[in-house]
């Protein structure tokens with residue numbers, strides 16, 4: 435009798451444990467036919483939003499060849515331990531409907547292949563917290579969104595505060611190692627600890643409006659058959675990924691990513707001291723993160739690379755100093771500073787495989803509204819011809835070319851984006867108006883005298 439009661443209690447505990455521990459939708463708990471297709475079921479009435487989402491990295495999150503290659507490698511090297519972990523963010527519908535594993539996509543329904551899509555985001559009813567995709571999905575026909583007064587003939591609607599907050603994005607834009615908890619991607623945390631969160635500026639303000647570095651109103655219609663609204667959130671979901679958006683065929687998204695990168699930072703060349711032939715010459719280059727609400731770069735930072743390409747030329751245009759050039763294989767000059775993170779495995783050796791990562795070997799990036807200064811020095815050639823000019827170009831790419839050659843093959847060329855630049859010319863004083871420093875005060879004095887004399891006449 436007693437033992438039966440204990441068995442029942444034990445059974446009850448086991449059955450309720452997943453509910454007590456978390457409310458998040460479990461692997462295989464739902465079926466993919468409970469979700470509606472973006473093209474055949476949403477596009478009809480939300481054509482504009484559909485066009486913005488199609489071609490975004492959200493729409494490509496599962497088909498992205500870079501992701502596919504890495505998740506297959508992770509699966510092989512961990513005997514499948516990473517399968518549902520990776521896929522929960524890249525094909526959430528694939529995981530909740532039990533179509534992963536396998537990770538090669540061979541068991542995925544057409545809808546699960548559409549990655550982070552309309553009916554994933556708009557059926558989220560709850561979040562157990564940021565990081566590692568702790569979402570609850572309720573595909574009951576009601577679409578959750580930012581309006582508390584919207585009416586649709588096709589579905590119920592419901593206001594959801596979660597959708598209007600960075601915490602919604604933070605479910606997937608903070609990625610921790612599933613075993614040791616190491617933060618692998620920390621975009622949400624970087625934002626949360628930074629100045630933009632303090633001002634109440636959400637991810638949506640920069641990534642879902644025409645404003646790249648802050649909120650910008652976007653009046654329009656949420657649906658072709660709806661009324662006019664003061665603001666409609668856009669669905670381009672653009673970050674810095676020019677590489678994959680271009681490869682997967684969306685010029686619009688690739689161009690928008692370039693523009694976003696070009697508005698993120700400012701560069702200033704600051705010469706130190708004067709130019710003396712045969713002597714040491716030094717200058718600083720300051721990089722300021724003026725536009726990104728998180729570190730620069732952010733996200734997959736063991737792969738992303740930002741660096742300065744610095745050139746100094748003499749009066750004849752001859753290069754006398756260079757740092758940050760690419761060699762013929764597309765490798766960055768080893769003398770240059772690369773802004774990114776380096777992960778280390780259990781032995782402390784650098785690794786690009788996130789599943790092997792046990793610690794962060796280095797993290798050299800620029801915080802939101804923060805800056806970093808690089809110092810450069812070299813010896814001036816003898817008899818250097820003046821003026822000399824210093825140009826610093828800030829560059830970005832989604833991944834090292836060598837890494838991509840290895841993973842995907844050499845036909846994948848990773849584009850290098852010029853984010854911004856600054857130039858300074860020094861040693862050209864002799865070209866200015868002769869004696870300008872003296873003539874200017876004298877002229878000013880004469881003018882003043884003239885005024886006083888005219889005033890006296892009256």
Ligand code: HEC
Pocket residue numbers: 470471472475476477478479480552553556577578579580581582583584585586587588589591592593655656657659660661663
């Ligand atoms: C028959 C046309 C029609 C179809 C099909 C349709 N919608 Fe809508 N939807 C509307 C209209 C109309 C509104 C209200 C717009 C407004 O209030 O300005 C709306 C509103 C919404 C909202 C806002 C809800 C809120 O309260 O903030 C979301 C989210 C949404 N739809 C998602 C979807 C998704 C996802 C699909 C596809 C699965 C879809 N809709 C299919 C017409 C449609």
Ligand code: HEC
Pocket residue numbers: 472476477480483484485487488492550551552553555556579580597598599602638642656657665666667668669
């Ligand atoms: C990554 C998640 C995500 C995806 C994918 C997504 N949406 Fe949204 N959508 C949002 C969020 C978040 C908002 C509200 C933003 C806010 O209030 O700050 C929103 C707003 C809306 C609205 C309200 C009108 C507006 O634009 O402000 C509609 C309608 C809508 N989405 C439909 C769609 C449709 C249709 C698709 C697919 C083509 C789609 N969404 C894909 C997250 C998403």
Ligand code: HEC
Pocket residue numbers: 491492494495496498501522523524526550567602603604605606607637638641642671672673674675676691733
């Ligand atoms: C289901 C998890 C999930 C949610 C929720 C989510 N994202 Fe994403 N997001 C992803 C994944 C996965 C990718 C990368 C896909 C790839 O590159 O293969 C991505 C890519 C992006 C990118 C493009 C990055 C680049 O390098 O260009 C931006 C920007 C972005 N998301 C912003 C947002 C914002 C803003 C929200 C909240 C409104 C949000 N995301 C919600 C999973 C998610």
Ligand code: HEC
Pocket residue numbers: 600603604607621622625626630635636637638639640641646647648672673674675694695697698725726727728729730731732733734738
């Ligand atoms: C003040 C505006 C602003 C805010 C707020 C903001 N971002 Fe960004 N985001 C940018 C800019 C500009 C870039 C391009 C530079 C870069 O790559 O960091 C960017 C890039 C990104 C990228 C691509 C990074 C890469 O290099 O691969 C992702 C992903 C992203 N943002 C997600 C988010 C999420 C999630 C939030 C909220 C937690 C957020 N952003 C808040 C402006 C913003």
Ligand code: HEC
Pocket residue numbers: 498500501502504505508516519520521522523524565566567605606607608609610619673675678732733734735788789832
């Ligand atoms: C908690 C959500 C989450 C999990 C889990 C996750 N990712 Fe991602 N992944 C993202 C987001 C968000 C981005 C976009 C970040 C950015 O643009 O910098 C991304 C981007 C990527 C990219 C870059 C794609 C490109 O085109 O540049 C690769 C590759 C990738 N993930 C592989 C993996 C692998 C392999 C795993 C499992 C070991 C994994 N991801 C697990 C959310 C996740």
